[in-house]
Amino acid sequence: MTPDAGGLEGLATLRDLLDRLTRVYGPPGREAGIAREIAAIIGPHVDETWTDALGNLIAVKAAGAAAGPPAPGSGRPRPGDRAGRGPLIMLSAHMDQAGLVVTSAARDGFLRFGVAGDLDVMALPGQRVVNALGILGVVGVDEGVGKQDLASQKMYIDVGDTEETEGAALGDVFCLEPRTGDLGPGGGKFTSPALDNRAGCAVLLEVAKGLYLSKAAGRADRGSRGPGDALFPGVAFVFTVQGAIAPRGARTAAFALEPVLGITVDLTPARSSGKEGSRVEVGKGPAIRVKDGDYVAPPRVREALVETARKCGIPYQLDVSSADEDAADASVVQVAGAGVPTGVVGLPARHARSSSPVVDLHDLEATVELLSRLLLEPPEL
C-alpha cells in the first residue's frame, strides 16, 4: 500500500504523525486548531476539503477524475447536495480530545471544572493541564477528600495566582499537557494524553496518503478497477467534532454526505492487568467491533472487514465490548437519513481513559492497511 508501509520507516512515520497530532489543543467545541492542522496534512492527498457548520472537517477523494472539486463559482456543496458526486464511503474519526471545562473562577486562583469526555477522574489529581492560551495549571483535590469520594466537583485547577485566574474565563477548557513518549524496547508503543482520538485521525491521514500514492501509481495501469480510476466509490475522510462527549459531529456529517458505507475509527479499551476487563489486546491488530452498548455491527460490514483482513494476512481481533460503554460515532452514522451500514475499527489502547493511554504502532499500521485494502476493493453492499 503506502510505499513506505511496513518496516521501521512506516512505523516512524506513524509515530511522528501521532506526536504531531497529539500536541495540538482541541477539546470538544474547540476543534478549529486541530482541524487546520489536519487539513494542512490531508490537503495534498484529496480533491476537496471543507469544514461544515458544526466544524467537522471533510476531505473528499472523489471517485474518478470526473467528480473532482466543484467548478469555480459553484460554491461549496450544501448539506445533502450530492449532485455529481457519485457514491461515497465515509471514514470518520473524532478529532477532539477530552477537556476540563472551567465552571467557576474563584479569585483565589483555584478554578472549578467539569469533565468533557471520557477521562477517568482517578487519573486527574496532580496532572498538568493547559488552556488555549497555553496557561499552565495543575489539578488539585480539596483537602480531606478520600479516594472513594473522588469526583471532579471536589477538584480544582491551580493556575498559580489571581492574575492567571482572570486569564482563564468561565467556559475556558484545559487539556492534559501534551507529553508524548515511546515505550518498549526500540519503541513500537506510544503514549500521549490525546491519543483518543488523534490515533484514529492519524490512521485516516495515512490511508488518505496511501490512496493518493497508489492512485498516482495506478494511472499507469488504468482500467484495472472501478470506472476510470483506482478508486471507486469515492472516499470522504471526516474528522468529526465533539466525539469525545457524545457522537455528535458524525451525525450531521453522515446526514449531509449520505455515504453508502461508514467506517469509524476510534480507540477501544484493551486488556491490561487485572481479571475483569476487555478481551481485546494491544499489539494483536485492529479490533473489529461486533457490538457495544448502543450499536450492533451489520454482519455484512463486519464480515467484509474480517474477509479483507484474512485475505491480506492482516492481524485482527473481534471486539464485543461490555454493555454500558458508550458507543462510538458508528451508532449515529448508522441511523443517519435512510440508514448507512456502518462498521467500527477499534485501535486497542491500554488505560484508554487515563491521562496516558498506550497504543501499539503496529496496530495502527495494520489498521491503515486494512482500511486501504477495503477502499480499493470495497464490499458489495
Add this chain to the structure above:
Amino acid sequence: MGISETLAELSRAASVHGHEEGTARLLRRLWGPWLDESRVDTLGNFVGVARGSGREPRARVMVAAHMDCVGFVVSAIEDGGFLRLSGVGRVDRRLLLGQEVEIVARRRLTGVIGSKPPHLTTPEDRKNVPKIAELHVDLGLGESARDLVAVGDPVLYRGDVVALRNGWVSGRYLDDAAGLAAIGLALERLRDVGHEADLVAVGTVGEEAGGCPGAVTAAFAQRPGVAIAVDATFGRSPGQDPTSTYPLGGGPTVGVGPNCHPEVVRLLREAATDAGIAYALEVMPGHTGTDAWVMQTARGGIPTGIVSIPVRYMHTPVETASLDDVKNAGHLLAVAVSRVTWAFVEELSCWNRPPAL
C-alpha cells in the same frame, strides 16, 4: 396458514439485531401475497407496500413491528470450548441459569447455560443473581467449539411455541412475533376491505438492541403521513400492577401519551368502537420503548400511534399471549388504515390548525 402456526414460524425465525434476515425472508412469504412491492433496505428492514386505491397524492401509512428479539452474542470462546455471552437488549438475568439456548453459528447448535450445583453454592452465591458475563454456555464440544462457533454469533432462547388452553400460546419471542402476525392479518383483511392510502408494512431491525435504528431510518426513507408501531405490552398476571398491565383476551391496547398523536389515537379508538373490537387504553407517560418513539421525531415529525398486544412474562422464553388478541389487533389495524385519507393526513400536518379542545 393458521395464526398459531404463523406465530410459531416467526418465533423460530427470530434473532438478535444484525441477524434479522431470516425473519425478513419469512415476511416476504407471509406478507408477500398482499403486497404490491417489497424489499429489504440498507439496514435490513423489510419494507412492503400495499398500494391504496386513492388518487394521487395519496396518503401513506406506515405500520411497523420489530423483527429482532432479545438474546445474546458470543463474546469469547474460552479454554475447554465454553462460550461467554454479551446480552443484546433487555435480558432478564434472573432467568439464565440452567437455560437451554440455541447458538446460530454456521449451523444451529444447542447449548446449556451451566450452573453450580446447589450443594456447592455458598450462602452468598444463593443470594446473588450472576451477571451475564459470569455465565458460560456448554456445547458439549470442548475445544472443537472453536471450529464451529465464532465471536459475534447469536445465542437465543431455545424452544418452540406451545399451545396452552383457551387459545393461548406460550414460547420465545412472541415479542414481536405477535406484532408481525397482526400486521399480516391486517394486510390480508385490507385486500378485501380496500384502502385509499398506501400502506407501508415494515419489519424493523434493532428495536430491542436500543435506539431503534431500523424504525428511524425506515420512517425517514418512507415519509409516511401517519406511523403506527405494533408491539407487545405487559400482560397481566398475579402480583402485577393493574394500572400498567393488560388482561390476556381483553383485546389489543391503544397507547395514549406524548408519543401518540391525539388524532391517531382517536382514529384507532373510533375504528375499534365501530368494528366492535374490545380494546384497552394504555397510558404511556413517557418513553414508550417502541419504534414509535423514534418514528415520531423522524424528519419534520410524524404523527404516531401505538397498538400493542398483551404478552405475559415479557423477555422470557415463556412469553404468553392470546391468539384472539393478535387477531383483534390485526382487525383494528385494518379498520384504522382503511379510514386514512389524504384529507386526514393533510389535516394532521396543517400548521395553523387550532388545538382541539
